[in-house]
Amino acid sequence: MTVLQLNSFRAGPDEHGHFGIYGGRFVAETLMPLILELEKAYGQAKIDPEFQKEMDRYLTHYVGRPSPLYFAERLTAYCGGAKIYLKREELNHTGAHKVNNVLGQILLARRTGKKRIIAETGAGMHGVATATLCARFGLECIVYMGSVDVERQKANVFRMNMLGAKVVPVESGSKTLKDAMNEALRDWVTNVESTYYCIGTIAGPHPYPMMVRDFQSIIGRETREQMLAAEGRLPDSLIACIGGGSNAMGLFHPFLDERQIEIFGVEAAGRGLDSGMHAASIAGGRPGVLHGNRTYLLMNADGQINEAHSISAGLDYPGIGPEHAWLGDVGRVTFLSATDDEALDAFQLLSRLEGIIPALEPAHAIAKVLDLAPQRPKDHLMVVNLSGRGDKDLATVAHHLESKAR
Amino acid sequence: MTTRIDRRFAALKDEGRAALVTFTMAGDPDYHCALAILKALPQAGADVIELGMPFTDPMADGPAIQAAGLRALHAGQNMEKTLGLVREFRAGDAATPLVLMGYYNPIYIYGVERFLADAKSAGVDGLIVVDLPPEEDAELCLPALKAGLNFIRLATPTTDDKRLPVVLKNTSGFVYYVSITGITGAAAPDTSKVAEAVKRIKRHTELPVCVGFGVRTAEHARAIAQGADGIVVGSALVEAVRKSLGADGRHTPATVAAVADLVRTLAAGVRGARHSAVRAARARNP
Secondary structure (H helix, E strand, C coil), X not given: CCCCCCCCCCCCCCCCCEECCEEEEECCHHHHHHHXXXXXXXXXXXXXXXXXXXXXXXXXXXXXXXCCEEECHHHHHHXXXXXXXXXXXXXXXXXXCHHHHHHHHHHHHHHCCXXXXXXXXXXXXXXXXXXXXXXXXXXXXXEEEEHHXXXXXXHHHHHHHHCCCEEEEECCCCCCHHHHHHHHHHHHHXXXXXEEECCCCCCCCCCHHHHHHHHHCHHHHHHHHHHHHHHCCCCCEEEEECCCCHHHHHHHHHHCCCCXXXXXXXXXXXXXXXXXXXXXXXXXXXXXXXXXXXEEECECCCCCECCCCCCCHHXXXXXXXXXXXXXXXXXXXXXXXXXXHHHHHHHHHHHHHHCCCECHHHHHHHXXXXXXXXXXXXXXXXXXXXXXXXXXXXXXXXXXXXXXXX | CCCHHHHHHHHHHHHCCCEEEEEEECCCCCHHHHHHHHHHXXXXXXXXXXXXXXXXXXXXXXXXXXXXXHHHHHCCCCHHHHHXXXXXXXXXXXXXXXXXXXXHHHHHHHCHHHHHHHHHHHXXXXXXXXXXXXXXXXXXXXXXHHCCCXXXXXXXXXXXXXXXXXXHCCCCCCEEEXXXXXXXXXXXXXXXXXXXXXXXXXXXXXXXXXXXXXXXXXXXXXXXXXXXXXXXXXXXXXXXXXXXXXXXXXXXXXXXXXXXXXXXXXXXXHHHHHHHHHHHHHHHCC
């Protein structure tokens, strides 16, 4: 697809929350007044220096930012091409990029006087981040999690419980992230006056995709400064895994208008794009409406949503953030996909080469680095978002390696 | 332009009573049984029929309607079959208004223009689409009105006086007042609060106001029907379907009767409200 001649790729969304035809506010009337109120509250907070100051203080002293931009020397040597840098989001407090967004939303919830926080979670990293900040600020926290994910991410369930959150296993539908989001929306509709819904990714009704992107963009802004300091110039390529796509958008957004920079999003191809068992909504889906926004979705010919499949609970979602859908259509971001097996191999490789055990989610991005980096010259600067650490996945990986060995 | 919905509410107004609006799911538990249920509804006392378009991810529905949708989908229901149900129903009943209710994605994927044309020709009178607030009117509401279909909007306890005009602007047929902040089939609404809310909405519109979410018994129906132009019952009816199914999950000879019997009881409740209201009026103006 040809890249449209736009003045900027960073201007969206419009006042109705649209990125091209994507995004919007497809929610029940009960929620509409709340969403309009949230948009207003966020608009005010965004330009309030006090809010920014408070954010910065917690980002520095509680989250531990800035996260390092680390030159992965042995991975670079292994690939024999591009110079590979890892943006170390896994070193944040709670072990992933999720906390950047949750901090912003919880501070916003406090401004609007909400004391009950709900969240959906897939791998549990967003749930853990939400439980953590609710503990820090003394807020009630309820996390909806598909019962399949509760089973495969037990350690995170325990962490959330330890932090005082209530984890509600969701038994409806495919019992994964999409159903957790349905259940969180049902809770919100029911407890609309008391409750703030802390969405974990750049999806959902406007203003969430924009707001979560803004909170996550610190990843790209830091990368920019750090790369200038390390190499005296901007990177040549960016790569990140995509479920809903918040870690990817956080890295990409500040660089979208530097058109010489190649940008790659990596979806989960599960057992292969042809198997029907995957979570690659751009590669295998088409535009539809779910969870408050129009975006690429996995569905059947009748518009019924299909179950996604990925070894990684965090990518196991049949949709993608609307801004990614638009950036894909206009040709600014190239979408690739990595299978379960490729991610498992990359998981082990990075552990052994760099002493960094990645989460299965960014292992999908690393898998594509192994394809892309060798094809690039040695002076090519490639940044991978290492969006989370792999502790939560050890049991899953062990299980898969054992069943493969058999 | 008067529609079948307008005519039905006008007739009920002359009768001095509220409407019983029933919700059942298209294709639940299977196509033929769902058709038999539809055909039995008017005779059992349903004044307006809402027919659910099943969807995998109904974010405003409780467990009962979620399960009804999944039963229908597992039995092979899709949009074409739902419109087929309407067509077959309409062949035998030209008077009872029928409203399709559901979520936007299956309509969007079917194609908005094609959907409106096919729905109109099948005999659909109106649409209720839960995830299309007024902010998204350009998607379906405006084309539907242009195609001659009513677009029935939900008003909720969170829709305040400032927002009501926005919600009512392109609403036609009737207003569906969601009696609680919550999902379908949840806790029973507080009848006095509901009466107040209906009065509040009526200050903004001439349209009939029907009340739904959480109405399940004849007593309930009677109490709410005193102050509203109609009551909507859904979860209780799809639960009646579920309870009538065999161990294999298929319909039994009791399924249609189970729904019709409940509708009859509810209709008696709604009609009872008229008598008590009329009695009260007579007592005031002898």
